Amino acid sequence: MPVESIENFEAFQKAINSETPVIIDFWAPWCGPCRVISPIFEKLSDKAENAGLKFYKLDTEENERAMVEAGVRVMPSFMVFQKGDKLGESAGALPAPLATLIAKHANPSVATETPAATAEPTPAAAAEAPTEKL
Numbered sequence: 738m739p740v741e742s743i744e745n746f747e748a749f750q751k752a753i754n755s756e757t758p759v760i761i762d763f764w765a766p767w768c769g770p771c772r773v774i775s776p777i778f779e780k781l782s783d784k785a786e787n788a789g790l791k792f793y794k795l796d797t798e799e800n801e802r803a804m805v806e807a808g809v810r811v812m813p814s815f816m817v818f819q820k821g822d823k824l825g826e827s828a829g830a831l832p833a834p835l836a837t838l839i840a841k842h843a844n845p846s847v848a849t850e851t852p853a854a855t856a857e858p859t860p861a862a863a864a865e866a867p868t869e870k871l
Contacts, residue, residue: 743793771813
């Protein structure tokens with residue numbers, strides 16, 4: 738499934754309030770690590786086992802209001818939302834924590850059975866925020 742761009746705050750609100758869980762890549766044009774992780778995010782969006790998530794990118798330079806609303810503190814940041822709740826996040830250009838976050842939310846019943854989901858938590862996973870209503 739291709740990664741879609743979120744162009745404005747209204748589209749951000751629609752995405753995070755979706756019945757289907759969504760993952761958003763918060764990035765900026767000046768961010769080198771964002772450019773490094775972007776192709777990995779794109780490849781993960783194409784995997785069949787991740788079809789339970791809808792993938793989005795949001796340029797924080799163009800959508801500062803959405804960045805503030807989501808509580809982005811680091812670039813890049815990846816956050817999972819559903820029905821207005823933040824379900825999880827991963828910060829930085831680190832492929833393993835990103836893949837774990839996606840697996841956990843793409844198909845929760847399968848993710849609990851995979852080795853990646855049962856591995857020792859990484860610092861990024863340990864810092865995962867509790868569910869927040871936006």
